[in-house]
Amino acid sequence: MKLNxxxxxxxxxxxxxxxxxxxxxxxTDIAEKYGISTHHLxxxxxxxxxxxxxxxxxxxxxxxxxxxxxxxTTLLDVIALFETLESELDVPNHWSHAGDPIVAELRSITKExxxxxxxxxxxxTLETALKSTRRSTEAAAGAAGxxx
Amino acid sequence: MxxxxxxxxxxxxxxxxxxxxxxxxxxxxxxxxWRGIFDHYxxxxxxxxxxxxxETGGEVVGFISGEVRAWEFGSPPCGWVFAMGVSPMRRExxxxxxxxxxxxxxxxxxxxxTVRTMVDRDNKVTLSFFRSQGLRTGRYIELEKEIY
Numbered sequence: 001m002k003l004n005x006x007x008x009x010x011x012x013x014x015x016x017x018x019x020x021x022x023x024x025x026x027x028t029d030i031a032e033k034y035g036i037s038t039h040h041l042x043x044x045x046x047x048x049x050x051x052x053x054x055x056x057x058x059x060x061x062x063x064x065x066x067x068x069x070x071x072x073t074t075l076l077d078v079i080a081l082f083e084t085l086e087s088e089l090d091v092p093n094h095w096s097h098a099g100d101p102i103v104a105e106l107r108s109i110t111k112e113x114x115x116x117x118x119x120x121x122x123x124x125t126l127e128t129a130l131k132s133t134r135r136s137t138e139a140a141a142g143a144a145g146x147x148x
Numbered sequence: 149m150x151x152x153x154x155x156x157x158x159x160x161x162x163x164x165x166x167x168x169x170x171x172x173x174x175x176x177x178x179x180x181x182w183r184g185i186f187d188h189y190x191x192x193x194x195x196x197x198x199x200x201x202x203e204t205g206g207e208v209v210g211f212i213s214g215e216v217r218a219w220e221f222g223s224p225p226c227g228w229v230f231a232m233g234v235s236p237m238r239r240e241x242x243x244x245x246x247x248x249x250x251x252x253x254x255x256x257x258x259x260x261x262t263v264r265t266m267v268d269r270d271n272k273v274t275l276s277f278f279r280s281q282g283l284r285t286g287r288y289i290e291l292e293k294e295i296y
Contacts, residue, residue, distance in 0.1 A: 071240075074276070115269070120285060123275035132282065 001117050006082035009036055009044045014053055014078050015133075017066040018126045026063040044082075051081050068126070075129060076121035085121075087114050151204045153243055155250045158190045158199040158211065165208035166201065169233040185231070189213055196258040198251055202234070202243045210234040212247040216258050221288055227255030227263040232274070248281050266290060 003011075012034045017025060027045055031038040045064060048054045055067035079085060087110035091103060158166065167182050190199040202210035212232045218225040229251060234243050252263055264286055267275045 119269040119275070123272055123279050125276055125280065128276070128280045131280065135282070 001085070003079065004083050005036075005040060006044055006047075007079040009034075009041050010048055010078050010082060011075065012036065013041065013045060013048060013064070014066070014068070014073075015126060015129060017054055017064060018068070018070045018073075019130050019133075021066040021070070024057050024061065024063040024065045029063065047081055048078075053078065070130070071125055071127045073126050074122050075124045075126070076118060078126075079121060085114060085117060087111075151241075153202055153204050153209075153241075153246055155200055155202050155246055158186065158201045158213075160186070160190075162201050162208050162211070166211045166233075169208070169211060169235055170231075171233060185213065189215065195254070198254050200247055200250060200254075202247050204238075209238045210243045210247055212244075212251050214251050214255065214263075216255065216260050223288065225260050227252070227258070227260045229263060229265040232265075244277050245281065264288075 013030050016030055016033065017023070027038050027042050030036075031041045045054065045056075049056050049064075053066070053068040053073065054064045057063055057065055076085075089103065089106055089110065163182060163186055166186075167179055170178055170182065186199065189197045196216035198215060199213045200211065201208045210233060212229060214227055214229040214231075216225055217223075217228050229248070232244065232247070234247075255263055263283070265278055265283065267278065269275070
């Protein structure tokens with residue numbers, strides 16, 4: 001699976017903002033942290049505002065803050081705003097054997113993979129992803145602290 | 149005031165409440181199933197077979213059942229959680245987490261270091277719950293086919 005840039009940037013932004021829903025961050029703050037294009041992220045943020053996942057805060061010190069439900073919103077909910085996660089077989093449109101049994105079998109297999117991918121992403125909430133991130137960070141800090 | 153939840157071993161008088169809480173599958177087939185499960189897991193006091201309930205104010209509001217299984221599918225001894233339910237009126241109160249933590253503690257005491265479960269991919273609530281407890285896709289893949 002390769003997420004498109006829109007999905008990935010949206011996940012960065014939503015998880016970053018949801019990790020502290022009282023905090024406001026600008027597009028530049030998020031883009032600098034993840035080393036991504038501010039211009040592209042700005043477009044992504046507009047989609048996230050439209051979807052109700054983040055809220056634009058105007059004025060001095062303005063930016064964005066999380067406005068969704070951290071325990072109900074899944075990673076797939078965010079990704080689905082930008083792509084469908086359907087695998088594509090690059091079969092030429094003009095090819096006369098598009099209905100070939102082998103093509104049909106390959107389509108069936110890619111569908112099986114897509115369904116598994118979606119089942120994973122649709123059951124990881126933002127809260128779970130953040131909890132897991134915190135656990136990993138704490139474990140890494142603990143391991144670093146144990147070193148002589 | 150926050151209600152006190154206690155987690156304890158299931159006893160025969162809990163059976164009707166457990167059947168009422170069970171939401172999976174056709175109801176009419178379940179009483180005999182649960183009686184069998186109860187006989188196998190709640191009686192005999194074996195530390196590797198567990199059947200627990202969550203209780204508050206004298207009311208059973210959740211159940212969880214599991215056991216240690218060894219060498220099935222070539223797997224070394226491992227804890228399995230195969231049934232779990234929480235009253236719909238008592239969800240998002242941490243009852244599932246308390247029961248899961250208790251069964252993990254007891255499975256660990258029984259000598260295993262891994263816990264597994266299997267959930268219908270459309271059962272988003274239960275899948276999300278187990279993911280929130282840190283479970284990830286494991287190394288065994290379930291395969292099936294229809295046989296006519």
